[in-house]
Amino acid sequence: xxxxxxxxxxxxxxxxxxxxxxxxxxxxxxxxxxxxxxxxxxxxxxxxxxxxxxxxxxxxxxxxxxxxxxxxxxxxxxxxxxxxxxxxxxxxxxxxxxxxxxxxxxxxxxxxxxxxxxxxxxxxxxxxxxxxxxxxxxxxxxxxxxxxxxxxxxxxxxxxxxxxxxxxxxxxxxxxxxxxxxxxxxxxxxxxxxxxxxxxxxxxxxxxxxxxxxxxxxxxxxxxxxxxxxxxxxxxxxxxxxxxxxxxxxxxxxxxxxxxxxxxxxxxxxxxxxxxxxxxxxxxxxxxxxxxxxxxxxxxxxxxxxxxxxxxxxxxxxxxxxxxxxxxxxxxxxxxxxxxxxxxxxxxxxxxxxxxxxxxxxxxxxxxxxxxxxxxxx
Amino acid sequence: xxxxxxxxxxxxxxxxxxxxxxxxxxxxxxxxxxxxxxxxxxxxxxxxxxxxxxxxxxxxxxxxxxxxxxxxxxxxxxxxxxxxxxxxxxxxxxxxxxxxxxxxxxxxxxxxxxxxxxxxxxxxxxxxxxxxxxxxxxxxxxxxxxxxxxxxxxxxxxxxxxxxxxxxxxxxxxxxxxxxxxxxxxxxxxxxxxxxxxxxxxxxxxxxxxxxxxxxxxxxxxxxxxxxxxxxxxxxxxxxxxxxxxxxxxxxxxxxxxxxx
Numbered sequence: 001x002x003x004x005x006x007x008x009x010x011x012x013x014x015x016x017x018x019x020x021x022x023x024x025x026x027x028x029x030x031x032x033x034x035x036x037x038x039x040x041x042x043x044x045x046x047x048x049x050x051x052x053x054x055x056x057x058x059x060x061x062x063x064x065x066x067x068x069x070x071x072x073x074x075x076x077x078x079x080x081x082x083x084x085x086x087x088x089x090x091x092x093x094x095x096x097x098x099x100x101x102x103x104x105x106x107x108x109x110x111x112x113x114x115x116x117x118x119x120x121x122x123x124x125x126x127x128x129x130x131x132x133x134x135x136x137x138x139x140x141x142x143x144x145x146x147x148x149x150x151x152x153x154x155x156x157x158x159x160x161x162x163x164x165x166x167x168x169x170x171x172x173x174x175x176x177x178x179x180x181x182x183x184x185x186x187x188x189x190x191x192x193x194x195x196x197x198x199x200x201x202x203x204x205x206x207x208x209x210x211x212x213x214x215x216x217x218x219x220x221x222x223x224x225x226x227x228x229x230x231x232x233x234x235x236x237x238x239x240x241x242x243x244x245x246x247x248x249x250x251x252x253x254x255x256x257x258x259x260x261x262x263x264x265x266x267x268x269x270x271x272x273x274x275x276x277x278x279x280x281x282x283x284x285x286x287x288x289x290x291x292x293x294x295x296x297x298x299x300x301x302x303x304x305x306x307x308x309x310x311x312x313x314x315x316x317x318x319x320x321x322x323x324x325x326x327x328x329x330x331x332x333x334x335x336x337x338x339x340x341x342x343x344x345x346x347x348x349x350x351x352x353x354x355x356x357x358x359x360x361x362x363x364x365x366x367x368x369x370x371x372x373x374x375x376x377x378x
Numbered sequence: 379x380x381x382x383x384x385x386x387x388x389x390x391x392x393x394x395x396x397x398x399x400x401x402x403x404x405x406x407x408x409x410x411x412x413x414x415x416x417x418x419x420x421x422x423x424x425x426x427x428x429x430x431x432x433x434x435x436x437x438x439x440x441x442x443x444x445x446x447x448x449x450x451x452x453x454x455x456x457x458x459x460x461x462x463x464x465x466x467x468x469x470x471x472x473x474x475x476x477x478x479x480x481x482x483x484x485x486x487x488x489x490x491x492x493x494x495x496x497x498x499x500x501x502x503x504x505x506x507x508x509x510x511x512x513x514x515x516x517x518x519x520x521x522x523x524x525x526x527x528x529x530x531x532x533x534x535x536x537x538x539x540x541x542x543x544x545x546x547x548x549x550x551x552x553x554x555x556x557x558x559x560x561x562x563x564x565x566x567x568x569x570x571x572x573x574x575x576x577x578x579x580x581x582x583x584x585x586x587x588x589x590x591x592x593x594x595x596x597x598x599x600x601x602x603x604x605x606x607x608x609x610x611x612x613x614x615x616x617x618x619x620x621x622x623x624x625x626x627x628x629x630x631x632x633x634x635x636x637x638x639x
Contacts, residue, residue: 007446007449007575008571008572008575011446011449011450011453011566011571011574012568012571014409015453015565015566015568015571016568018565019565047567048565048566048567048568049567049568049569049570050568053568057569061569062567062568062569062571062572063569063572063573064568064569064571064572068568072568
């Protein structure tokens with residue numbers, strides 16, 4: 001058993017870490033307050049080939065591996081979880097289904113500019129009445145000659161309003177239940193497609209979360225992604241990959257919170273000594289560090305399995321459940337150890353705690369991960 | 379323009395601590411990086427290549443693990459990497475290092491136009507290897523280069539000095555040492571990282587250079603380290619009391635005693 005990273009993976013981590021510290025971290029607190037989407041940063045990431053790490057060069061990617069991509073999400077999320085999820089949603093949820101099920105024409109037209117970062121991607125599955133119960137799709141796609149007509153709406157869509165290309169799921173045959181769901185590639189300028197409400201969130205404020213509205217939206221027939229009726233299975237497989245990305249985001253947040261905590265515990269003096277000298281704090285820190293290590297193992301293992309084509313839904317579920325709950329645990333403890341300073345915005349742990357919460361919710365709540373895991377056992 | 383960039387892999391001094399007992403650097407577990415101003419030299423070379431064409435060859439001397447530094451420079455956009463590595467090169471001071479580097483340049487890049495180095499390395503802080511290499515190559519040099527313009531075989535170099543700038547003209551072949559204010563080194567691209575490991579880094583040993591052993595490594599180094607010490611951080615300040623004239627007199631006496639003035 002070999003736990004070491006390749007030289008390439010180590011260099012990717014180093015370069016993304018330097019980029020994150022120099023380019024992403026400086027404005028992260030401000031963007032959290034203003035909700036400004038980091039367009040400049042995404043453009044720079046594109047210039048460095050970060051928007052298509054695991055995709056082949058012939059399709060605009062960096063020709064790298066999945067683990068390197070996961071390391072990039074982790075390193076970005078250490079300084080800015082919003083930037084982490086922008087990359088994760090783009091790479092795992094939009095580029096992936098197009099690379100896996102797209103025709104050659106679709107890949108050339110959409111994957112190439114996406115993986116180059118010339119265009120930003122998003123994924124639309126969730127609806128007001130189709131959250132965890134994703135099969136209850138109410139968005140409808142009707143074939144009319146050479147095009148489909150989409151009607152309905154999607155909510156809570158990461159990169160919504162900022163993305164150029166959306167992978168959208170809609171019911172093409174209601175009588176077939178989830179076997180009647182199909183996937184479509186929708187461009188932001190397609191007639192009948194508009195952006196609805198932009199959500200005001202608890203955390204990951206610099207990422208965009210929006211409602212997508214389809215009113216007689218015309219989607220050319222050639223933009224059907226994969227076979228008609230296969231959409232639900234495609235969405236579930238795509239989300240398995242997405243969950244590894246979110247797990248890496250959660251891991252990055254947890255690591256950042258642990259790092260801030262150890263620094264603070266060494267500096268903060270109470271009762272004449274650094275608080276890190278007190279057993280109560282030592283035990284907290286040991287528990288936090290141990291849970292970070294657990295999350296690392298599961299995230300990297302899932303990424304490796306994805307890389308070698310052996311990943312099962314449970315691998316992604318273990319990683320996401322563990323990493324997101326670790327992020328919540330570690331950030332909550334960090335705020336507690338910082339005391340009053342943890343609750344105000346002068347220190348970043350308050351932001352980490354708000355950012356961590358979403359990782360237990362989106363791309364499958366912790367409870368959904370438990371359904372996946374228990375479903376494989378019982 | 380045929381450019382050779384000399385880089386050095388150094389321990390990241392932000393992470394280095396001193397062993398209080400042995401007074402030496404604790405290198406264990408300390409990440410290695412490309413010496414920061416050597417990255418400025420790489421950036422300068424890549425900028426010149428973009429403007430005037432040519433080839434950027436990056437050279438480092440060091441143990442086999444210095445390969446990583448070359449790969450990083452390749453990922454930034456350099457064309458080829460060369461690792462000068464041989465156990466006979468170990469323990470070299472700046473003189474022996476410059477000897478090895480200049481011999482490599484003469485042997486492998488006889489038609490070079492420009493050699494670029496960083497101003498100085500953050501581990502040794504000598505700033506000697508660049509100038510010594512220029513001397514041994516017998517080419518003109520400009521240290522502390524901030525800006526470089528090229529016109530045919532003429533270089534116009536703006537050189538940073540303490541109280542301003544000097545503008546110096548010289549002809550190629552030449553050697554410049556580059557300061558950190560010269561530019562902002564680019565990040566290696568992610569695709570560049572994967573490409574960098576697809577190419578071979580050429581290894582150069584003394585079989586290629588054919589230097590006599592006495593000129594190499596520790597043997598070829600006139601510098602002898604007698605002892606290393608760390609400054610005593612426990613020193614206490616001394617407060618002079620009395621009227622200002624007495625205090626100044628005492629201060630001057632004390633500085634004289636210590637041969638500080």
